[in-house]
Amino acid sequence: DAGVIQSPRHEVTEMGQEVTLRCKPISGHNSLFWYRQTMMRGLELLIYFNNNVPIDDSGMPEDRFSAKMPNASFSTLKIQPSEPRDSAVYFCASSTDREATEAFFGQGTRLTVV
Amino acid sequence: KQEVTQIPAALSVPEGENLVLNCSFTDSAIYNLQWFRQDPGKGLTSLLLIQSSQREQTSGRLNASLDKSSGRSTLYIAASQPGDSATYLCAVLSGTYKYIFGTGTRLKVLA
Numbered sequence: 001d002a003g004v005i006q007s008p009r010h011e012v013t014e015m016g017q018e019v020t021l022r023c024k025p026i027s028g029h030n031s032l033f034w035y036r037q038t039m040m041r042g043l044e045l046l047i048y049f050n051n052n053v054p055i056d057d058s059g060m061p062e063d064r065f066s067a068k069m070p071n072a073s074f075s076t077l078k079i080q081p082s083e084p085r086d087s088a089v090y091f092c093a094s095s096t097d098r099e100a101t102e103a104f105f106g107q108g109t110r111l112t113v114v
Numbered sequence: 115k116q117e118v119t120q121i122p123a124a125l126s127v128p129e130g131e132n133l134v135l136n137c138s139f140t141d142s143a144i145y146n147l148q149w150f151r152q153d154p155g156k157g158l159t160s161l162l163l164i165q166s167s168q169r170e171q172t173s174g175r176l177n178a179s180l181d182k183s184s185g186r187s188t189l190y191i192a193a194s195q196p197g198d199s200a201t202y203l204c205a206v207l208s209g210t211y212k213y214i215f216g217t218g219t220r221l222k223v224l225a
Contacts, residue, residue, distance in 0.1 A: 031211060043203070043215040055210055091157065093213070103148060103205070103213055105158040 006092050006106035013113055018080040021109045024073055025094030033103070034067055034077050035091040043091070049075065082113045116141045116208050120216035128224050133191040135219045137204035142182050145207040149178050149189050152201045152218070161202075162189070194223045 005024040013019050025032050034046040047057040049069045057067070064083070069075040079086055089108045095101040117140045127133060137147070146165050150158040162171045162178040164187065170179040177190040187204060199222050205213040 033213065035215075042217045043205075045212055045214065048210070048212045050211070056212055093158075101146070101207070101211075102160055102163045103207075104160065105150075107157040110155075 004092055004094050004104050004106035006090075006109050008109060009107065010110045011112070013082055013111075015083055015113055016081045017113075018078065019082045019086075019111060019113075021077040021090050021092075021111070023075045023077070023092030023106060025075070025092070026104055027073070029094035029096055029104075030072065031095045031101070032069060032075050033093040033095075034075070035093065037089045037091060037108070046077070046090075079111075082111075084113045087112050116144075116206060116214045118204060118206055118214050118216035120202075120204060120219050122219060123217065124220040124222075126222045126224065127194060129194060129196060131194050131223075133194055133221070135189040135191070135202050135221070137187040137189070137216050139185045139187075139206050139208075139214075141208060142185050143208055144182065145211070147178075147180055147187050148205050148207070148213070149176075149187075150203045150205065152203060154200075158203065191221075194221075196223045196225045199223050 007022045032049045035043050037043045046059045047067045048055050052069045067077045089110050091108045093103045093105045095103045119138050121136050148163045149161045152158050164171045164180045175192040180187045201218045201220050203218045205215045
């Protein structure tokens with residue numbers, strides 16, 4: 001397996017534009033996580049899906065952020081409209097939903113909003 | 115609410131030293147604890163996974179221990195090398211199967 005695949009790797013956009021980040025989890029994994037990493041706040045969990053259903057979205061900062069998982073092999077995180085304070089590295093991770101599970105991370109998307 | 119803390123925040127040591135990185139968590143009801151390594155500008159690489167029923171795990175020069183009752187884990191790195199320079203993160207799996215991360219320890223091993 002190629003691991004967790006995220007795209008794009010880098011994104012530069014102007015304030016107010018819509019941004020869509022994409023993630024393909026490891027085949028067979030039924031849990032998917034979106035994290036945001038900044039120098040100030042470290043790694044923050046934004047949202048967690050299990051079997052394509054959002055289980056916990058308490059970390060989603062505000063209504064400008066939305067996430068979907070239309071099937072087991074694809075998820076998106078959308079920011080509309082984007083703001084400079086959204087600049088961060090966004091990571092996607094996947095695992096199985098059992099106690100013995102190990103989380104695997106993608107390489108991240110570095111988002112810069114100017 | 116689970117909170118994870120790592121100390122020290124940064125560490126700089128000469129090559130060859132044995133190191134101990136610390137991780138503490140506030141809620142002992144965890145399923146497992148995982149140590150990760152992150153190189154600058156890169157993603158997270160899993161190093162060791164310790165189940166809640168286990169006391170330690172070893173991989174090469176790395177040894178991680180878990181004391182669930184006291185809410186602590188340590189990552190021991192033997193005979194450190196410059197290639198070990200990175201940020202080390204611990205994460206606990208608890209609650210509704212979500213991972214909560216510590217703030218990380220930035221390690222620099224000097225040649």
